Amino acid sequence: MRCLSFIKHIALCGLLIFSSLLQANPSEADIRSIFPKLTRIGEPQQNPPVLPVYQLDQLLGYIFETNDLTDLPGFSGERINMLIGLDPQGLVAGLKVLNHHEPIFMHGLGEKPMVGFVNQYKGLSVASRIIVDSRQSGKDDGSGTVFIDGVTKATVSVLVMNDTVLASALKVARAYLDGFYQPPEAVVKETVFQPYNWQALLETKLVKSWPLSLTELDQGLPQELADYPDPELEQLTEELDVEMGELAGQYFYTYLNTPVTGRNLLGDSEFGRLKQVLRPGEHALLVASTGMYSFLEPGFRRGTVPQRLGLQQNGLPVDIRDLDFFDAGMPDLGIPGMQQMRIFRIKAQSGFNPSQPITLTLNLDLARNHLLRDQAQFESRHQMPGELFDIQEIVEVKPQPLWQRLWQDRIPQVVLLLVILTVVSAAFIWQHRLSAHSQLMHKVRWGVMLLTFGFIGIYAQGQLSVVNIYTLLLELTNGFDLQVFLLDPVLFVLWSYVFITLFLWGRGVFCGWLCPFGVLQEIVGKLASWLKIKQWKVAPLWHKRLQKLKYLILVVLVGSAFWSVSLAERLAEIEPFKTTITLYFDRSWPFVVYALLLLGSGLFIHKFFCRYLCPLGAGLSVLGRLSLFRWLYRRRECGSPCQLCKVRCEIDSINRDGSVDYSECIQCMECIVILNNPDQCAIEMSQNKQRNRQQRNKAQQSIEAVQL
Incomplete structure (x- = not known):
């Protein structure tokens, strides 16, 4: 037995070594399945570890394994190792699952749904905001947000895979591709503050005003506004008598972490509460509006990611999620006719730099009829004053663990x-x-x-x-x-x-x-x-x-x-x-x-x-x-002579002596229902009958004594 055990351990060690070698050097067949035109593989790069792939002297892209770049455990506790190809434009050339232990795919649904899921990434840009949402699968709203289909019953597994793909691919893109450079981090100067009212904030460009007219809406769409049977647009044009010069809405937005914006807009106590709500490294963006056309889509749910409103920086999408901050109603900022105000959270791992220019986008997705839809995007650009920040070398912030996001969602x-x-x-x-x-x-x-x-x-x-x-x-x-x-x-x-x-x-x-x-x-x-x-x-x-x-x-x-x-x-x-x-x-x-x-x-x-x-x-x-x-609870008479509970126990976990076999009992409590109800317990009913009989006998004897 010891010999067999020793041989088994040797075999397992050999298998692990062999697997690690395969992981360090993916086979040419696997690489060719992603880059079929390759003629040669370049020297390995180590920071981060990738293999450049060429067709003659032309760079086709980079191939890498996610296990070398991320450490996200799957539902099984083991990482899901994938081979990813990234072309020079930041598009996913292909993806293949090399190794996993996800039970739902191994012995439940099978691996076909997993393969179908990862195939959706082919052709997608790392610059896109990729969201797993089956309800909107295949939708691209033109704002850099792409929705892909999930896998029913495998929610955790596909979310882990999505995080793994995006985290590793973005790390490679920032290291080797043009246009993905992440500038140094900006830290807010907490001592910079001056009291401003609303008008002063607008004049000093601390708050950006973005008026959007019906004319701009009309020009940004391929058809005239009247061609879209959209309830919001119909109500808007009815209210304004279809005067195209009128404003559809005026939107105001600003970066809220700085004291000069946060304290002036929210007040000291609410600004302090905001800083407590935000996690380390997170940012807040305030968006408010006047006018009829909302920056939030109909049916928007508090605490979720808006589909109509988007944020970009350096050409890359930045995820924003509603903070659901105003519990007691919106504060009075002095904005005439204000209709809406929301604060959005920007995660620490987004790479967002508040000192750099940002682009706020309004993304419209309108149905022309039951078959055709049109998309349009409207943009506003803004940059906060540089004197509000200290510029530091970037310190990579560890992403929020997936389990925390899952707990928040559930x-x-x-x-x-x-x-x-x-x-x-x-x-x-x-x-x-x-x-x-x-x-x-x-x-x-x-x-x-x-x-x-x-x-x-x-x-x-x-x-x-x-x-x-x-x-x-x-x-x-x-x-x-x-x-x-x-x-x-x-x-x-x-x-x-x-x-x-x-x-x-x-x-x-x-x-x-x-x-x-x-x-x-x-x-x-x-x-x-x-x-x-x-x-x-x-x-x-x-x-x-x-x-x-x-x-x-x-x-x-x-x-x-x-x-x-x-x-x-x-x-x-x-x-x-x-x-x-x-x-x-x-x-x-x-x-x-x-x-x-x-x-x-x-x-x-x-x-x-x-x-x-x-x-x-x-x-x-x-x-x-x-x-x-x-x-x-058991009575002394349970089991001897009464066997009622044993007879009625459907799981058969009561012994003949009346005791309960707790290792088999499912605690349905039917036995104590019987014992605690005099009209069901045989012992209680028997004793009641006996007492009643004795009382009747005593009463009869008393009657007979009186008669004598």
Whole structure:
């Protein structure tokens, strides 16, 4: 055995060395697939590491691997290594995934959607603002913003890939291509301040005024304004009686980080609050407007990226996102007829330099009819006075981690999840009070379970899996990285809660209340009850034997993970969670048939999969044995003579002596509902009958004594 282990480690080391060599020197076939006209490959460049590619003496571009330039972990915890070709104009010549361990692409959707996703980058410019948004896929609004299609069920993976492509390609472009130079950073002089009113700010060019007339709108579009059935334009022209010299809108904008603009416009307290809201290295841009035509598109949602308004610097797009700053309404700046005011955040990693000229763009996308659309862009240029800044050599700011952006985007989901978990916690803490009202108890549990299935499972994709268990074990073995687990906020919160409650109440908190597939089995069981399908009773001996099967499956899965993660992920398909909850049965027929068979078995044996096959339940059961409390109340008479709770326990986790097998119990609380309701507990009903009989006998004896 030691010899085999030694050989295995030698083989693994050899494989890693071989892989690293391949990564350091991509094959000519891979490079030729991106640059088919190459005749020679130049000497490697090291800062950053790239390979120049030539056709004779003409430079075709640069080839590089993302692992040499970025360190962004994917959903699996491993980086997604891609080979990218960049031509001299900054266009992506091609892209190929060299190595990844993303479970959704390896054993779920397959790699075809991944290939389709990365192929969208071909021909796109690094100077573009590339946003993954399937709703607007393929749209180019002319402002340098390009929308590409995401992959359903693989949100985290494709966002990691997008960040990886853009970060590495921009780093190469700035190092080797003309037009991508990043000037030295400008630092605001905090001591420069002079009180100005609104008019003075305009006169000193600290605030830029940008009037836009109907004539300019009309001239900037290929058709006349009247040819566009746009509600905003129609309302605008009606209000102004179609006088083309009238203003469509007047827009005002300024860089807000400087005291001379921020303090004068917002006041000291609000300017101080703005500085607290902005993270280190971030910038704020204030935009206000008068007139009828808004700088924000209809349906704009607060806190998001505007589509109509854009910002450019040095010919490159700069991402801006609404800060949603004015909680108590817009301040009075003294602007007559002001209609709108927003503050936009500019991220630290955008390369934005406030001392350099900026270009504000108004990007119109108008429907001429149901088939044709026209785009137009209107620009205004402005530069803040140089005396407001100290110019320093640029210090590269580390981009905001992807997990932080994901948490910001999924705050509503996390909040609703926390509400659900709070309800579950309350139900467990006050379970005896709640179970005394059987109808309320059933409504609470079914309400939580339906939210678990619909919101946690289907919408938020919060189905826990045994894969998470051995991912954690491998992380602990290879060096724990918390960011890997933070990439999915819902899973992180849910796992944290389940782990804590394992030591309070055991596995039943998750298995009986918070498992989407478990709820689906409960629904199947309820359907069987409505259809009056006779339930098959598993003999006690076979029931005990079958219960051990899930523990054997758990051992095999965890053991295989240390041998091969890919093998373990394939074996984890014994869980039908991916087929039913993640992919909605949109898989090849063997997976669908398997999942349907498991659900169908639940029509005859309640929660068949949970009881006998679920490796996740087995893993939680092992940890649940360390729970500190035994909350399910039992009476002295339970098991001897009363067997009512055992008979009614659909999961068959109550022993003949009346005790509860907590390692198998899913904490549905039906047994304590029976015990806490005198009209359901057989012991209580028997004792009530006996007391009533005794009272009747005493009453009869009293009557007889009186008669005598």
